[in-house]
Structures are given as C-alpha cells and as structure tokens.
Amino acid sequence: MNSIEVKELHKTYAGALQPSLRGLSFTFPEGKVVGLLGPNGAGKTTTISILCGLVKADSGMVRILGEPQEAGRREAIKRIIGVVPQQIALFPQLTALENLTYFGNLYGFKGKPLKEKILSLLGMFGLEKAAGKEVGKFSGGMKRRTNIIAAILHEPRLLVLDEPTAGVDVQSRSMILQFLRRYNEQGNSVLYTSHLLEEAQQICEDVVIIDDGQLVVQGNPQALIHQHQHCRNLEDVFLHYTGHAVRD
Numbered sequence: 548m549n550s551i552e553v554k555e556l557h558k559t560y561a562g563a564l565q566p567s568l569r570g571l572s573f574t575f576p577e578g579k580v581v582g583l584l585g586p587n588g589a590g591k592t593t594t595i596s597i598l599c600g601l602v603k604a605d606s607g608m609v610r611i612l613g614e615p616q617e618a619g620r621r622e623a624i625k626r627i628i629g630v631v632p633q634q635i636a637l638f639p640q641l642t643a644l645e646n647l648t649y650f651g652n653l654y655g656f657k658g659k660p661l662k663e664k665i666l667s668l669l670g671m672f673g674l675e676k677a678a679g680k681e682v683g684k685f686s687g688g689m690k691r692r693t694n695i696i697a698a699i700l701h702e703p704r705l706l707v708l709d710e711p712t713a714g715v716d717v718q719s720r721s722m723i724l725q726f727l728r729r730y731n732e733q734g735n736s737v738l739y740t741s742h743l744l745e746e747a748q749q750i751c752e753d754v755v756i757i758d759d760g761q762l763v764v765q766g767n768p769q770a771l772i773h774q775h776q777h778c779r780n781l782e783d784v785f786l787h788y789t790g791h792a793v794r795d
C-alpha cells in the first residue's frame with residue numbers, strides 16, 4: 548500500500564543554536580486525514596516545508612506515495628502534492644479568477660476547461676460572486692478558501708495544509724472542514740497542522756504529535772484517549788504527552 552513516509556529528519560536552520568528537527572520519523576498510509584500536532588516551535592511547519600520541498604533537510608528521507616522527495620523528482624512530486632501554506636500566497640491586486648488562472652497555468656491548465664474548473668471550485672467554496680473581485684479586498688476567510696482552491700486545481704493525491712482553520716470565522720472553518728472530509732472521501736490523503744485539538748479529534752483518523760523536533764506519539768485519537776484512564780479527549784492526551792510547560 549502507498550504511504551507518506553518521513554524518516555529520521557534532522558534540520559538545523561543556518562545560524563540557529565538548536566536543531567528544529569531531531570530525527571523525526573512517522574508514516575501513514577494513503578487515504579487518511581492526519582493531523583500533525585505539537586506545541587509552538589515543535590517543528591510542524593519545518594516538517595511540512597521539507598515534505599513539500601520548500602526547505603531542505605540536513606539528513607533523512609521523505610517519500611510520498613512512492614516518490615522520493617529529492618531534486619530529480621520535483622516534477623513528479625509537484626503533481627501529487629498540493630500545499631496550502633500558513634501565509635496567504637495570493638496576489639492582492641489580482642481578482643480571484645486571475646489569481647487562480649495564474650496558478651492553474653503553472654500546472655499546465657489553460658483556457659475554457661481551466662476557467663470552468665475555477666468557477667466550479669469558487670462555487671463549492673461559496674465564492675461564486677467574488678470571482679471578479681480583487682483578493683486584497685477579501686476577508687480573511689475568503690482569502691483562506693481561495694488559497695485552498697489554488698492548491699487543489701491539479702487534484703493532488705496528498706493535500707498538505709498549515710493551520711488552514713486558524714483565525715477564520717466559524718462558517719469558513721466549517722466549510723473548510725467539510726471540504727477536507729469530502730476531499731478525503733474521494734480517496735485523497737490530507738495532512739494538516741492545527742492547534743485546535745477538538746477539531747483534530749473530530750476529523751483526523753490519525754494524529755502525529757511531535758515535540759522538540761521528535762515524534763512523541765502517533766495513533767487514532769479515540770484509541771489514544773482510551774489508552775489513558777484520565778484522558779477524556781485529545782487535549783488531555785496532548786497534555787499527557789507534551790506536558791503543561793509553556794513554550795518560548
């Protein structure tokens with residue numbers, strides 16, 4: 548079975564005193580919604596950035612659905628993976644349609660089929676009336692939803708999202724979560740980071756909890772809750788494994 552494999556990743560940023568990743572490893576099979584969880588500074592964004600090829604690990608290995616994440620395989624990886632970064636990666640002066648056409652073109656899609664696809668996705672995300680509006684004038688939730696569309700135009704088998712539901716209102720959050728479920732039901736894999744543990748407990752089949760650049764525990768949220776008598780929910784499990792000390 549195909550899987551997403553992260554093996555023995557080490558990373559120390561240039562000039563940093565401490566490593567950000569210290570031999571991080573985890574694997575999950577294709578077709579799951581997986582939450583990558585951890586306190587501030589645990590290494591979630593670094594892990595995702597390495598997975599997507601945006602940051603180079605000092606050592607270790609990443610393989611996505613059989614494809615190694617390495618220089619010679621970038622094109623193949625680009626086709627299988629869609630990335631929704633934490634920061635909105637859209638041109639504020641361009642309309643939603645212009646932005647999404649630009650991203651579609653990068654993947655080789657053009658003309659009427661691309662436009663139809665964009666309009667259908669804008670509709671699915673409640674943005675049909677916003678197609679011709681400048682993205683710079685969008686609300687936070689609208690920008691976030693447009694950012695997700697930019698990442699799925701090429702229908703990636705693995706969608707990676709860095710805190711997709713942080714700082715958006717309840718309606719946008721609900722729409723994003725509903726989309727992630729539906730995208731997964733179509734057979735795709737989803738890996739996403741969040742600090743919202745109630746949400747992760749609801750939608751993740753598996754969670755990977757990391758701290759200080761290392762794996763702490765991985766498993767199904769309900770199974771992890773049942774393993775510890777004093778744990779009533781995923782937040783209790785998280786605190787059990789990562790402690791109560793606040794992080795700098």
Ligand SMILES: Nc1ncnc2c1ncn2[C@@H]1O[C@H](COP(=O)(O)OP(=O)(O)OP(=O)(O)O)[C@@H](O)[C@H]1O
Nearest residue numbers: 560561563567585586587588589590591592593594
């Ligand atoms: N470009 C960088 N240069 C130097 N250090 C960095 C850089 N990016 C991240 N770090 C450090 O690496 C560690 C892991 O950061 P990372 O952003 O991966 O954690 P995170 O789990 O995503 O945190 P958060 O929940 O706050 O988003 C932190 O100590 C952070 O300060």
